[in-house]
Amino acid sequence: MILRERKEKTIEASDGWIKLDNAAKIYPPVTRGELTGVFRLTAVLNAPVRLSALQQAVDMTYKLFPSFSVELCPGIFWYYLDYNNQKPRILLDEGMQCHAFPIKKKGEVMYRILARQNRISAEFLHIITDGGGAMMFFKMLLNNYGNIVLKTDQTKPLFPDSLIIKPVDDTTDRFRELSRKKFPHPVKLSPAWHIPFTLREKPRFTTMSFSVPANKLSEESKKNDSTVSEFLVSIYLASLQDLRDKRKRGSRFLRVQVPVDLRRRFNKETVRNFSVFVMPELDLRMGHYSFNEIIREVKIAIGLMADDKRLTKIISRNVSKEDNPVIRIIPLFIKGFFLRMAYNRLGISQYSGVLTNMGRIEVTPEGEQILSGMLVVPPPPHSRIKVSCGVASLGNNTIITFGSVTDNNTLERTFVSYLTGRGIPVKLLNFK
Amino acid sequence: MTVCRFCGIEYEETLPVCPLCNGEEERPVSPADILDISKSENKRQLWELSMVLLISAIIIAFAVDAVFGKGIKWSLYADTSLLFIASILTLTHLSRNKWMIFSSLFVLTVILLFVFSLLTKTHNWFLPLALPLTASLYFLGLAVVFLNSLSRYRGLNLIAVIFFAMALFTLIVEICIDMFNDGLIKLQWSVASAASLSLLALILVFIHYRLKRGRKLDSLFHV
Numbered sequence: 176m177i178l179r180e181r182k183e184k185t186i187e188a189s190d191g192w193i194k195l196d197n198a199a200k201i202y203p204p205v206t207r208g209e210l211t212g213v214f215r216l217t218a219v220l221n222a223p224v225r226l227s228a229l230q231q232a233v234d235m236t237y238k239l240f241p242s243f244s245v246e247l248c249p250g251i252f253w254y255y256l257d258y259n260n261q262k263p264r265i266l267l268d269e270g271m272q273c274h275a276f277p278i279k280k281k282g283e284v285m286y287r288i289l290a291r292q293n294r295i296s297a298e299f300l301h302i303i304t305d306g307g308g309a310m311m312f313f314k315m316l317l318n319n320y321g322n323i324v325l326k327t328d329q330t331k332p333l334f335p336d337s338l339i340i341k342p343v344d345d346t347t348d349r350f351r352e353l354s355r356k357k358f359p360h361p362v363k364l365s366p367a368w369h370i371p372f373t374l375r376e377k378p379r380f381t382t383m384s385f386s387v388p389a390n391k392l393s394e395e396s397k398k399n400d401s402t403v404s405e406f407l408v409s410i411y412l413a414s415l416q417d418l419r420d421k422r423k424r425g426s427r428f429l430r431v432q433v434p435v436d437l438r439r440r441f442n443k444e445t446v447r448n449f450s451v452f453v454m455p456e457l458d459l460r461m462g463h464y465s466f467n468e469i470i471r472e473v474k475i476a477i478g479l480m481a482d483d484k485r486l487t488k489i490i491s492r493n494v495s496k497e498d499n500p501v502i503r504i505i506p507l508f509i510k511g512f513f514l515r516m517a518y519n520r521l522g523i524s525q526y527s528g529v530l531t532n533m534g535r536i537e538v539t540p541e542g543e544q545i546l547s548g549m550l551v552v553p554p555p556p557h558s559r560i561k562v563s564c565g566v567a568s569l570g571n572n573t574i575i576t577f578g579s580v581t582d583n584n585t586l587e588r589t590f591v592s593y594l595t596g597r598g599i600p601v602k603l604l605n606f607k
Numbered sequence: 608m609t610v611c612r613f614c615g616i617e618y619e620e621t622l623p624v625c626p627l628c629n630g631e632e633e634r635p636v637s638p639a640d641i642l643d644i645s646k647s648e649n650k651r652q653l654w655e656l657s658m659v660l661l662i663s664a665i666i667i668a669f670a671v672d673a674v675f676g677k678g679i680k681w682s683l684y685a686d687t688s689l690l691f692i693a694s695i696l697t698l699t700h701l702s703r704n705k706w707m708i709f710s711s712l713f714v715l716t717v718i719l720l721f722v723f724s725l726l727t728k729t730h731n732w733f734l735p736l737a738l739p740l741t742a743s744l745y746f747l748g749l750a751v752v753f754l755n756s757l758s759r760y761r762g763l764n765l766i767a768v769i770f771f772a773m774a775l776f777t778l779i780v781e782i783c784i785d786m787f788n789d790g791l792i793k794l795q796w797s798v799a800s801a802a803s804l805s806l807l808a809l810i811l812v813f814i815h816y817r818l819k820r821g822r823k824l825d826s827l828f829h830v
Binding site: 222223224225226227264265266267268269270271274275276277279280283287290291292293298 | 627636
């Protein structure tokens with residue numbers, strides 16, 4: 176059928192190749208099996224998806240993001256991205272979410288558009304972009320879709336901050352611009368506690384989404400003198416603490432990895448990866464934490480770690496690894512082995528969970544006509560982490576999505592009970 | 608506009624079926640299908656490359672032996688082994704039926720050993736040693752695969768079954784060697800190794816079913 180045919184090259188401007196950015200370098204060696212590194216953004220519409228409009232919108236949008244129309248190629252020392260100027264596939268949204276991309280197949284891109292009923296989704300491999308860059312694409316796609324459906328012009332976008340007129344030529348690694356040589360590195364952390372649940376039979380990855388009124392969530396956060404992100408991270412840590420208290424075994428450090436979008440902070444526009452992780456922590460060697468204590472810990476930790484100098488410290492550490500002359504000259508296949516080992520030993524071991532909050536997505540009156548909700552599905556978690564969480568708000572609708580590779584949903588239930596216990600109504604949207 | 612009753616999207620009335628899901632007629636293409644296509648393409652390319660390398664190696668070995676060795680001698684062994692590897696690769700490339708692969712592998716191994724016995728011109732070892740040992744090895748392998756397929760939770764019980772199979776195989780090896788050498792069975796070393804392996808297997812079975820029921824291999828050994 177027409178939708179599945181590969182289109183001829185249509186972008187003339189892009190040619191050649193680009194280096195992977197610093198954050199992307201880890202993904203080619205570590206993505207395997209269900210650890211796909213793929214995340215998803217979904218828009219819930221007020222009406223069924225109009226396929227012809229979606230196809231036109233994709234045709235209009237992908238040309239604005241040439242750095243997404245690339246394929247992964249192995250070099251001798253590093254992977255690189257080769258422009259292939261292909262458009263993303265439009266597929267029926269069925270089967271496992273965040274499915275792997277055929278990264279070794281020529282002529283494929285590392286993002287796709289999916290549709291079903293009243294939902295449009297876009298899935299991206301972290302090699303090409305992060306949540307911030309993907310959201311720029313997705314907003315532009317929905318803008319174009321909305322303009323076609325509503326028969327309005329480009330001057331009435333669905334989102335007030337999404338207008339991209341000319342292709343975003345983005346080949347610079349912004350991490351490299353910010354890194355400083357001879358900058359002190361963050362201290363190495365001791366291993367964190369991991370949820371001990373058994374893994375589900377393959378395919379393991381399922382998601383569970385909950386809808387929460389954004390104003391109630393915001394009110395409750397304000398009552399606790401915190402932002403929504405800080406409030407939700409605190410609930411995540413409190414839930415982990417409850418589970419750890421029951422098990423009484425393993426590390427006494429609980430950490431939640433929280434991505435920080437660096438675009439606004441450093442005032443740099445990019446559609447490639449440009450975020451780092453901060454990790455609020457509970458040290459249970461000092462005893463049980465009350466919820467107020469957790470909120471205080473999280474606020475201090477996020478406040479401290481989200482400081483520009485501390486972020487530069489993290490970026491400089493990451494870039495310095497890549498700049499190490501010994502690492503640079505190691506052939507790719509050996510490097511892959513060591514990167515996998517480093518990812519498991521230094522990355523995965525340091526945190527107990529992941530929470531990514533895309534924040535409140537502002538919509539115009541035209542946007543309200545088309546959209547009723549937005550959700551983010553984080554990449555399938557590592558088999559040690561087991562559960563991850565993604566949050567997005569649109570209008571008065573906050574959707575919290577848990578991605579999980581275990582049948583045990585105690586963490587999700589504990590998380591939700593913290594919300595309902597504070598008078599915030601929670602509605603289960605789907606379980607897939 | 609028509610709303611598809613299968614996937615729920617709107618499409619033009621002029622189209623005969625929904626272009627996204629093809630209605631009931633055909634299963635739609637999913638991300639998994641595209642990945643499978645990519646994997647099969649990579650597999651085919653790898654097979655083609657392996658065949659080119661193996662055929663080149665066969666020709667080179669034959670030519671070197673013919674030119675420098677004053678006749679075809681050692682290259683017959685090398686070429687037979689390379690042909691065996693090429694047959695295995697072709698078999699695994701063409702067939703997806705694991706039972707078919709398994710039985711063909713057995714036949715190929717027996718043929719390889721038979722050809723070797725012909726080449727060595729002392730083929731009296733083929734019937735008493737090579738054939739029963741190969742047959743028992745494949746039979747035990749088959750038994751391990753069968754028992755594994757019966758198990759709901761594959762963990763230490765799988766390792767235990769492998770240990771039991773190894774214990775049996777050590778006994779068979781010594782029986783075959785004794786019969787080949789003296790025509791008398793005098794079990795010695797194989798009893799000790801079989802007993803040790805069986806003991807280990809029993810401990811693993813106990814741990815799997817009594818202490819850590821439900822632990823799976825991938826969660827147990829993940830790094």
